[in-house]
Amino acid sequence: MAIEPAPSQWEFPPVGVAGGSDVVAGGADLAPGTVLAAYRRGLFPMPDHRSSLLWWSPVDRGVIEVDGYQPSRSMRRARAKFEIRVDTAFDRVIRACADPRRPGSWIDRDIIASYTELHRLGWVHSVEAWDGDELAGGLYGVAIGGLFAGESMFHHQTDGSKAAVAGTIELLNDEHAADRVFDIQWVTDHLATLGAVSIPRETYVRRVSAALDVPLPKAFT
Incomplete structure (x- = not known):
């Protein structure tokens, strides 16, 4: 049985705000509660080439x-x-x-x-x-x-x-x-x-x- 972590302190925007971009948001953290909240909303984390933490939801998934x-x-x-x-x-x-x-x-x-x-x-x-x-x-x-x-x-x-x-x-x-x-x-x-x-x-x-x-x-x- 998976253990539910503490909830994230961050609130992700709806993926629709990204328009035609695959990137929805930047920042936040990689705490377990944050990462799980992202996946539940259709997002996933991936740093860019500058090591900035970005949250992605591809237009074509x-x-x-x-x-x-x-x-x-x-x-x-x-x-x-x-x-x-x-x-x-x-x-x-x-x-x-x-x-x-x-x-x-x-x-x-x-x-x-x-x-x-x-x-x-x-x-x-x-x-x-x-x-x-x-x-x-x-x-x-x-x-x-x-x-x-x-x-x-x-x-x-x-x-x-x-x-x-x-x-x-x-x-x-x-x-x-x-x-x-x-x-x-x-x-x-x-x-x-x-x-x-x-x-x-x-x-x-x-x-x-x-x-x-x-x-x-x-x-x-």
């Missing part, structure tokens, strides 16, 4: 539709190569995602500390692809009711991150699949090959609001 998901042949092959585990190597997963050698790396020490504390409280989880005793890839994300907000993924072996995505879809694809939201922030060319699509920000926020009352997947309880 990337999601993977879990209900009725049909994996491609390459997804099925990737998934079959690895064992999927949950929360057995969270520290290794988030630090691999934060590797500063990766192009576009944005996960700094403050983000690591915040999400590690949220993991300790039961809100953030890692989904890992294992090849025997070797961590081949993985991802981490925030689980609140029927929302799973994927934050970042990595691979040490070919198809390791793809298998982690496939494993996450399996974990979310239960009797509540139609009401779940698997958020992947933006649709990249790579994520599009995994089945990601864009939906309007207003649709995303409405779906998240409804998803908050959906039970967690068993793997994350």
